[in-house]
Amino acid sequence: xxxxxxxxxxxxxxxxxxxxxxxxxxxxxxxxxxxxxxxxxxxxxxxxxxxxxxxxxxxxxxxxxxxxxxxxxxxxxxxxxxxxxxxxxxxxxxxxxxxxxxxxxxxxxxxxxxxxxxxxxxxxxxxxxxxxxxxxxxxxxxxxxxxxxxxxxxxxxxxxxxxxxxxxxxxxxxxxxxxxxxxxxxxxxxxxxxxxxxxxxxxxxxxxxxxxxxxxxxxxxxxxxxxxx
Amino acid sequence: xxxxxxxxxxxxxxxxxxxxxxxxxxxxxxxxxxxxxxxxxxxxxxxxxxxxxxxxxxxxxxxxxxxxxxxxxxxxxxxxxxxxxxxxxxxxxxxxxxxxxxxxxxxxxxxxxxxxxxxxxxxxxxxxxxxxxxxxxxxxxxxxxxxxxxxxxxxxxxxxxxxxxxxxxxxxxxxxxxxxxxxxxxxxxxxxxxxxxxxxxxxxxxxxxxxxxxxxxxxxxxxxxxxxx
DNA sequence: TCAATGCTTCGATTAACATCGAACCATGAA
DNA sequence: TTCATGGTTCGATGTTAATCGAAGCATTGA
Numbered sequence: 399x400x401x402x403x404x405x406x407x408x409x410x411x412x413x414x415x416x417x418x419x420x421x422x423x424x425x426x427x428x429x430x431x432x433x434x435x436x437x438x439x440x441x442x443x444x445x446x447x448x449x450x451x452x453x454x455x456x457x458x459x460x461x462x463x464x465x466x467x468x469x470x471x472x473x474x475x476x477x478x479x480x481x482x483x484x485x486x487x488x489x490x491x492x493x494x495x496x497x498x499x500x501x502x503x504x505x506x507x508x509x510x511x512x513x514x515x516x517x518x519x520x521x522x523x524x525x526x527x528x529x530x531x532x533x534x535x536x537x538x539x540x541x542x543x544x545x546x547x548x549x550x551x552x553x554x555x556x557x558x559x560x561x562x563x564x565x566x567x568x569x570x571x572x573x574x575x576x577x578x579x580x581x582x583x584x585x586x587x588x589x590x591x592x593x594x595x596x597x598x599x600x601x602x603x604x605x606x607x608x609x610x611x612x613x614x615x616x617x618x619x620x621x622x623x624x625x626x627x
Numbered sequence: 628x629x630x631x632x633x634x635x636x637x638x639x640x641x642x643x644x645x646x647x648x649x650x651x652x653x654x655x656x657x658x659x660x661x662x663x664x665x666x667x668x669x670x671x672x673x674x675x676x677x678x679x680x681x682x683x684x685x686x687x688x689x690x691x692x693x694x695x696x697x698x699x700x701x702x703x704x705x706x707x708x709x710x711x712x713x714x715x716x717x718x719x720x721x722x723x724x725x726x727x728x729x730x731x732x733x734x735x736x737x738x739x740x741x742x743x744x745x746x747x748x749x750x751x752x753x754x755x756x757x758x759x760x761x762x763x764x765x766x767x768x769x770x771x772x773x774x775x776x777x778x779x780x781x782x783x784x785x786x787x788x789x790x791x792x793x794x795x796x797x798x799x800x801x802x803x804x805x806x807x808x809x810x811x812x813x814x815x816x817x818x819x820x821x822x823x824x825x826x827x828x829x830x831x832x833x834x835x836x837x838x839x840x841x842x843x844x845x846x847x848x849x850x851x852x853x854x855x856x
Numbered sequence: 857t858c859a860a861t862g863c864t865t866c867g868a869t870t871a872a873c874a875t876c877g878a879a880c881c882a883t884g885a886a
Numbered sequence: 887t888t889c890a891t892g893g894t895t896c897g898a899t900g901t902t903a904a905t906c907g908a909a910g911c912a913t914t915g916a
Contacts (some may be wrong), residue, residue, distance in 0.1 A: 403713075403714040403715075403716075403717035403718040404717050405641065405647050405650075405651065405710065405714050405717050406642055406643060406644040406647035406648075407712045407717060408716050408717050409636075409638050409639075409641035409642035409647060410642030410643070411642070412634065412635070412638035412642070413635055413638035413639030413640070413641070413642035414635060414639070414903090414904075415635040416904080416905095417635075418634050418635035418638060419635075421634075422634065431862080431863095431882070432862075432863060432864095433862070433863085441904090441905075441906090442905075442906055443862080443864090444863085444864075444865085444905085444906065444907085444908095445904070445905055445906065446863095447863060447864055447865085448864090448865090448904085448905090449904090451864085455721060457716070458716070465861065465862090465864090465913070465914070466861065466862050466863080466912070466913045466914060467861095467913095468862080468863065469776040476712075476715060476716065476719070477716060479712060480709065480712040480713060480715075480716055481634065482710060483705075483708060483709040483712055484632075484634045484637060484638055485632040485634050486632075486705060486709075487632075487637050487686070487687070487705065487706060488632030488633050488634050488636060488637050489710055490686060490705070491696055491725070503890090517773075528764060531687060535757060535764035626701065643873090643874075645874080660893095661892075661893065661894095662891095662892065662893085670874090670875075670876090671875075671876060671877090672892080672893070672894090673875085673876065673877085673878095673893085673894075673895085674874070674875055674876070675893095676893060676894055676895085677873095677874080677894090677895095678874085679874090680894090685898080692912070694883070694892095695882070695883040695884065695891070695892050695893080696883095696892065696893090697892080754870095802885070857916100858915105858916085859912080859914105859915090859916085860913100860914085860915085860916100861892090861912100861913085861915100862911105862912085862913080862914100863910105863911085863912080863913100864909105864910080864911075864912095865908105865909085865910070865911090866907105866908085866909080867906105867907095867908090867909105868905105868906095868907095869904105869905085869906090869907105870902095870903100870904085870905080870906105871902105871904085871905095872901105872902085872903085872904090873900100873901090873902085873903105874899105874900090874901080874902090875898105875899085875900080876897105876898095876899090877896105877897095877898090877899105878895105878896085878897090879894105879895085879896080879897105880893105880894080880895070880896095881892105881893085881894070881895090882891100882892085882893080882894095883890105883891085883892080883893100884889105884890090884891085884892105885887095885888100885889085885890080885891100886887100886888085886889080886890100
């Protein structure tokens with residue numbers, strides 16, 4: 399009937415509460431087994447299996463058999479970006495699943511988005527990288543500058559080692575709570591990993607909340623050149 | 628059960644084929660009446676009425692009574708951006724509603740996205756504006772530089788007049804066919820309007836195709852400083 | 857080979873919702 | 887007022903699909 403891609407098909411895929419819960423759980427970036435996802439969505443294993451087959455058919459998740467377990471993960475950051483966008487619309491329409499509780503504030507401050515840092519601290523990191531000329535915008539793409547490569551290297555990240563994969567090095571992702579961009583891509587992932595390695599922050603993969611230790615928050619503020627801790 | 632916004636609710640809203648068709652029609656940026664949307668989706672008026680009430684409840688569309696007609700339009704560019712994102716996922720998964728026909732090629736070259744130019748020509752315009760320093764990226768936002776304001780003014784656009792509204796002046800929107808950004812916001816709208824005013828291009832609001840006249844394409848290429856017509 | 861675990865398939869049930877006919881309201885025109 | 891048109895509400899129907907119990911594979915470990 400109409401032109402263009404079949405948007406209803408995948409929107410309906412995301413539109414089922416059980417599947418949406420699974421996708422939300424996968425936004426942590428961690429690969430989860432079918433059983434774990436079933437528990438997450440509050441359904442039995444056989445229902446989950448059916449749902450996961452559909453999500454896989456729609457290209458939203460990617461299976462990975464390992465022994466007798468089957469791990470699922472989001473196919474890419476583009477899927478995560480759309481999910482974040484949907485969260486933004488839902489939040490804007492006031493359709494919050496739970497009234498804003500204590501966890502909600504923590505989520506807005508710092509959380510995992512797929513595999514990188516999101517929330518207030520995520521966008522501040524992104525802003526700092528742009529302002530200092532470590533990242534530059536080239537057309538629709540994001541590029542790491544020379545200065546940025548040095549900065550990353552000093553922080554213990556090897557940018558050249560990240561370039562090998564097929565995935566984009568830098569990518570921006572729209573943040574649903576802040577309504578601005580934060581850093582995604584393998585570099586975004588590397589930053590988050592480093593924060594954990596250094597003991598600055600700890601990510602709770604079950605609820606996506608990232609908690610910064612006091613000294614971690616101070617050093618993070620110093621890293622991005624911010625006055626406030 | 629889970630934290631965060633209720634993503635399933637609005638995804639399900641978009642997930643119905645009839646509603647998705649309506650939203651797709653509204654991507655042209657034009658406000659359409661309930662009857663027109665019903666015809667677009669191939670359903671009766673009473674069904675359409677029910678759907679539109681739901682879309683309105685979800686904050687995706689905005690009603691506007693005018694006489695005995697009721698015009699609907701997308702609530703904002705953020706909604707359009709999510710729809711484009713979904714199109715990108717659907718296209719990536721190979722779930723095209725129609726096999727790529729002649730209209731598809733035209734859509735990829737130039738089309739309306741909400742109210743601004745998208746497709747190959749849209750992204751080229753965006754790239755040019757960035758490369759020449761007319762637009763600059765500041766954190767997650769897009770700002771019009773001094774030089775950009777002069778450039779816009781010379782092209783017959785009054786940037787200051789656009790700033791008055793509550794809507795963002797510049798905003799980027801991810802293009803589903805090109806997988807990169809093009810210019811949205813009131814400035815994006817102004818550019819598209821100007822192209823039509825000058826007779827460079829004509830937008831078919833029923834199928835979103837934007838056709839450039841030969842001389843219009845030449846002048847467009849000159850505007851963005853491209854060699855090829 | 858046997859047992860246990862993780863996942864898939866099949867079948868039947870159930871609930872949600874899209875759809876439309878018909879009647880009902882509101883606006884604008886004669 | 888009377889008529890026509892655009893839109894909404896109501897009720898009944900039909901289809902879709904989510905759900906789970908039970909049985910079936912597959913992989914691992916003993």
